[in-house]
Amino acid sequence: MSQKPQGDCGDICPEWGCRNKDEYRGVWVVGEVDENGLSEASLQMLTPARKVASKLGTKITGVLIGHNVKGLADQFMEYGADDVIVVDDERFKEYVPNVFGEAVVELVKKYKPEMIFIAGTMRGRELAPFIANHLRSGITADCTDFDVDEKTRDVFQIRPPFGAVLLAYIRTPNRRPQLATARPNVFPLPPRDPSRAGKGEIIEEKVEHVPVPKSRLVSRKVVPRTEAPIEKAEIVVGGGKGLGSAEGFKMLEELAKEIGAVVGGSRKAVDLGWIPHERQIGQTGKSIKSVIYMAVGISGAAQHMFGVREAEVVVAINNDPSAPILSQADYGVVADYREVIPNLIKLVREIKDRLAKGEPIDL
Amino acid sequence: MRIVVGMKWVPGTQSVRIDPKTGTLIREGVPSIVNPHDLPAVELALRLRDKYGGEVIALSMSPPPAIKGLEYLIGMGVDRAILLTDRVYAGADTLATSYALANAIRKIDAEIGKVDLAVFGQETTDSSTAHIPAQTASWLNWPYVYYVRDAWLTEDGKLRVERILENAIEEWELDMPAIISIAMKSIKPRPVSLLNKIRFKTNPSTLITWTNSYMNLDVRCVGLKGSPTFVAKTVDVPEVPRKKIVYKPKDGEDAARWILKSLLSDEKASRALLKALRGSSGGEGS
Numbered sequence: 001m002s003q004k005p006q007g008d009c010g011d012i013c014p015e016w017g018c019r020n021k022d023e024y025r026g027v028w029v030v031g032e033v034d035e036n037g038l039s040e041a042s043l044q045m046l047t048p049a050r051k052v053a054s055k056l057g058t059k060i061t062g063v064l065i066g067h068n069v070k071g072l073a074d075q076f077m078e079y080g081a082d083d084v085i086v087v088d089d090e091r092f093k094e095y096v097p098n099v100f101g102e103a104v105v106e107l108v109k110k111y112k113p114e115m116i117f118i119a120g121t122m123r124g125r126e127l128a129p130f131i132a133n134h135l136r137s138g139i140t141a142d143c144t145d146f147d148v149d150e151k152t153r154d155v156f157q158i159r160p161p162f163g164a165v166l167l168a169y170i171r172t173p174n175r176r177p178q179l180a181t182a183r184p185n186v187f188p189l190p191p192r193d194p195s196r197a198g199k200g201e202i203i204e205e206k207v208e209h210v211p212v213p214k215s216r217l218v219s220r221k222v223v224p225r226t227e228a229p230i231e232k233a234e235i236v237v238g239g240g241k242g243l244g245s246a247e248g249f250k251m252l253e254e255l256a257k258e259i260g261a262v263v264g265g266s267r268k269a270v271d272l273g274w275i276p277h278e279r280q281i282g283q284t285g286k287s288i289k290s291v292i293y294m295a296v297g298i299s300g301a302a303q304h305m306f307g308v309r310e311a312e313v314v315v316a317i318n319n320d321p322s323a324p325i326l327s328q329a330d331y332g333v334v335a336d337y338r339e340v341i342p343n344l345i346k347l348v349r350e351i352k353d354r355l356a357k358g359e360p361i362d363l
Numbered sequence: 364m365r366i367v368v369g370m371k372w373v374p375g376t377q378s379v380r381i382d383p384k385t386g387t388l389i390r391e392g393v394p395s396i397v398n399p400h401d402l403p404a405v406e407l408a409l410r411l412r413d414k415y416g417g418e419v420i421a422l423s424m425s426p427p428p429a430i431k432g433l434e435y436l437i438g439m440g441v442d443r444a445i446l447l448t449d450r451v452y453a454g455a456d457t458l459a460t461s462y463a464l465a466n467a468i469r470k471i472d473a474e475i476g477k478v479d480l481a482v483f484g485q486e487t488t489d490s491s492t493a494h495i496p497a498q499t500a501s502w503l504n505w506p507y508v509y510y511v512r513d514a515w516l517t518e519d520g521k522l523r524v525e526r527i528l529e530n531a532i533e534e535w536e537l538d539m540p541a542i543i544s545i546a547m548k549s550i551k552p553r554p555v556s557l558l559n560k561i562r563f564k565t566n567p568s569t570l571i572t573w574t575n576s577y578m579n580l581d582v583r584c585v586g587l588k589g590s591p592t593f594v595a596k597t598v599d600v601p602e603v604p605r606k607k608i609v610y611k612p613k614d615g616e617d618a619a620r621w622i623l624k625s626l627l628s629d630e631k632a633s634r635a636l637l638k639a640l641r642g643s644s645g646g647e648g649s
Contacts, residue, residue, distance in 0.1 A: 013584035015462075097497070098506055122528045126509040129494035133458055133501035138591030141492035157592075160600060162374075162489055171595040215506035215537040218523070222531050234635045260639030277548065278529075284491050291635035292626065302600070309603050313632040315622055321611075330606040331625045339615025340622070347619050352640050363624050 012174070016136040021153070024114040024176035026061055027053040030104060030127075031076060032119055033066045033095075035222065038075055041119035041184035046080035048146050048180075048187050049117050052155055055148035061085055061113065065103050067093035070204070074197035080190045083200040085111070087207055095123065096213045101130040103207045108135060110205075113177050115155050120181035132179040138172040139179040144186055144287075154178070164283040164306040185231035186287055229286075230279050233262035236290040236311070238281050239274070240266040240304075242297025242318060243337065246274040251341045252296060258348045264288070266298050282307035296337045300325025317341075364417040364479040364516075364539075367468055368408040369496075370436060371398040372429035373489040397432040400484035402552035404545040407514060408482045409440050409553065415516055417479075418442040420471060424452055424463050433570055437563045438555030445471070449575035454587030461498030463585050466578060468503065479539045480522065485510065485547040496544040507542035508535050512549035 012018065029049050032042040049060045062081030064072055066088070073084040087103060108116070108131075118128040120142060132139035140157035147156040147169070156169040157180045172178045230236060237256050239249050249263065256263045265275035267282055281288055283303040293311035297318060298304060305328055308314060316329035319336045326332035333340065351361050375396040408419045421436040421444040423429050433444035447467050455463070472478045486493040493509070500507035513525040522537045527546055537543075563569060575585070583589060608625070612618035626632040 011583055011588065013462075013581060013589050015581075015584060096506075097508065098500070098504075101497075101501075122510055125493045126497060126507075129457065129492075129497035130501045130507075132494075133461065133498040136458070136591075138456060138458060139494060140592060141494060156595065161594075161597075165600055166597040167600055168597050169595045170592050172592050175591040213506070215508060215535055215541070218534040218536050220531050220533045225530055235639055259636065260642060284488075292632050294622075305603075306600065313626065313629055314605060315626070317618070317622075321609075326609050327607055328603070328605055330608065330629075331622060332607070332609040333618045333622060334609065334611050335615065335618045340612075340618040343616045343619035344622065347616075347623055348640065351623070355637070355641055361627065363620055363627070 013136075016175075019137075019174070019176050021114075021174070021176050024112045026058050026111070026113045026115075027056065028061050028063055028108075028113040028116045028177075029076075029081065030063045030116065030118045030124075031065075031069075031072065032121060032124060033064065033069055033072065038064075038072045039119060039121060040189060041121045041124070043076075043079045044184065044187045044189050045117040045119050045182065046190050048143070048182065049115075050080055050190065052115055052146050052148055055150065056114070056153055058114075059083065061111070063104065063107065064088075065092050065100055065207075066095075070202070073202045077196045077198070077200050078192050078194055080196075081200065083203060085203045085205050087205050089207065089210070091210050094217050096215055096217070097123075097126050097130055098215070099211060099213050101127055101134060102209065102211055104131045105134045106207050106209060107205060108177060114153060116177050116179045118179065118181050120183045124181055128179060128181050135177065135179075137175040137177055137179060138170075139181070140170045141181050142186075143180045143182045146180070155180075160283055160306055164303040183287070185229070185289070227279075228262050230262045230264045230281065231286050231288055233288065233290050235259055235261035235292045235294075236264055236281070236288050237261045237294045237296065238264045238266065238298055238308075239269055239296050240298030241268040241272065242299065242320070242323075243269070243274070244297070246272075248297065248337070249274050251338070255341050255345050255348075258345055258352075261292075261294075266301070266304050295325055295329065296341070298325055299323050300328055364411065364415050365471075365476055366408045366411060366417065366419045367422050367471060367478055367481045368401070368405050368419055368436075368441070369464065369481065369483040370401050370405070370421050370423040370425075370429075370432055371484075371487045371489075372396075372423060372425040372432045373398045373487055395428065395432070397435055398484055398487045398489075400486055400488065400545075400547045402484070403547065403550040404482045404484045405436055405439055405441065406550045406552040407511070407545055408480075410550075411480070411514060411516075412442075420445060420475070422464065422467055422471075423447065424455075424460055424467075426453075427572075430570065430572075434563065435555060437569060438559045439553055440556065440559055443569040443571070446570070446572045447578070448572055449578075449585075451575050451582050451586045451588075454590065455585060456590035456592045457492055457494035457498055458591055459585050459587075459589035461495050461502060462589060463578070463580060464495065465499045465502035466580055467573065468499070470573070470578065477540075479541075481505075481540070481542045483542070483544045485544050493544070496542050500542045503540070503542070505540050505542050506537045507544075508537065509544045510546045511543045512546045514543060 059082035062076035145158040
């Protein structure tokens, strides 16, 4: 077993200090607060947190750091936090990675949670490794699942490494806390239960050591998203290198408009500059959960297919009969998209006309 | 100003294999490249140097073949390059990697001259954790910010950056020394120039190697030993059950008809599709 008495770190790097695993209990979710309150991505982290907390037989504590954030504690509980630690302090009015990071570190040293979940938003990806490193512990990014080894209470942090043909079970056997991030919308938002509000304890904490910030936010311009996030779309149309040009995406956009879909693309299409990175589908982009996914001119690399695992029905249009995607789709069509898509648009318009008139659809 | 820019030597193909015993990457036989997301970081570092003077030092912790990557960066205009390499550094997770990099930055600071800024790419193409910049900032206790796409100096010698988040554009001011990571694809890197290559040929001492006998880091803090996380096991990604019906249509219209028929005969797909088609045609509604 790995329990070592305090002071005897054996083979451990002297700069790390000793950790007695048995002192660490409980699961934390660090809340991310912006203009719109508690971010949905951080509430989504309550889903894997609940899975892990149940297996460990422990509770979930939400952590809120900011100014005027106490009011968000109830929301945290409604979505699954059992207790909430609140640090409400004017010095945390603006998020500064080093300052927020050190605040979480101080709280961790006091409460000693065994597992910390942080949403893998852009700010979360910036903050989480700083916290882990200050604690001299390990962190795993972009987890897609978690499991627990009940004997050691080690959490398996599961993520696809490299080519997305394998899942790696990453383990932190000797250090605590364990830390993990997951990309937004990889885990669903837990059901909201208003009756949970106020049930748990709100622990008001003060952070003793707040460093003088060596960086500051000068200005922030909110740029509202114009298009719907692809991870939440019911119907997604994806384009790949096989489209041949950026022009091909215009055709997909036209179809998408008719069928209420959001357009995404493969990594190759993103690399070619045909579609922005925010709409990349795959292991290093977004994971979609649409009911329908239509892949057009996409060969079907493992990394791309990893991002569409949770799509219910996959349609592939590809003129190469040997394209791997055809054997990984529900409905594959061997054809040139330039001939298929305009016909799809035409037929869809006909169907819409019939629906509007209350006539039966006849294909 | 003296700028250190990080470089990772990554497998060039996406078909990467993992040693099932150690869970670490098999590098043998896989052609490698400079991590593409590091190139905008190199470009930004070079632009700052060109504007404000000073030097850019590329730093990479990698096996010796990464010398090729450092040569590439020298070809782009980097003034010198340091390869941090030793068998004891192998198998490092991000904590152990950042520990070695932070100590190399300290050594540059002590032996070459004061480091004002360290610049990293947003993430790597082989593991895409984006951990290293923040972890290095943690070791050095420097301010840091991610997703930068532009940087300049203020009159009182501070670093200003513009960074881009999901739904916001922010401007930050950082005391130096500082660490920034550069948003992927945000800056177009310059090509390698013949002049820089010739300069390197005549003065190869601009590329140096630091092993652990020089770095003198505790072997318990680096490589696999210095890594709190390890890959306990790997499993195949489970296959998603799909119908796998492949149709060879007569023409485009036949194809479109078959796709729509298939979707409308599928319970879930037809519900989603009809909902969308009714919604956007302003039909009966819910």
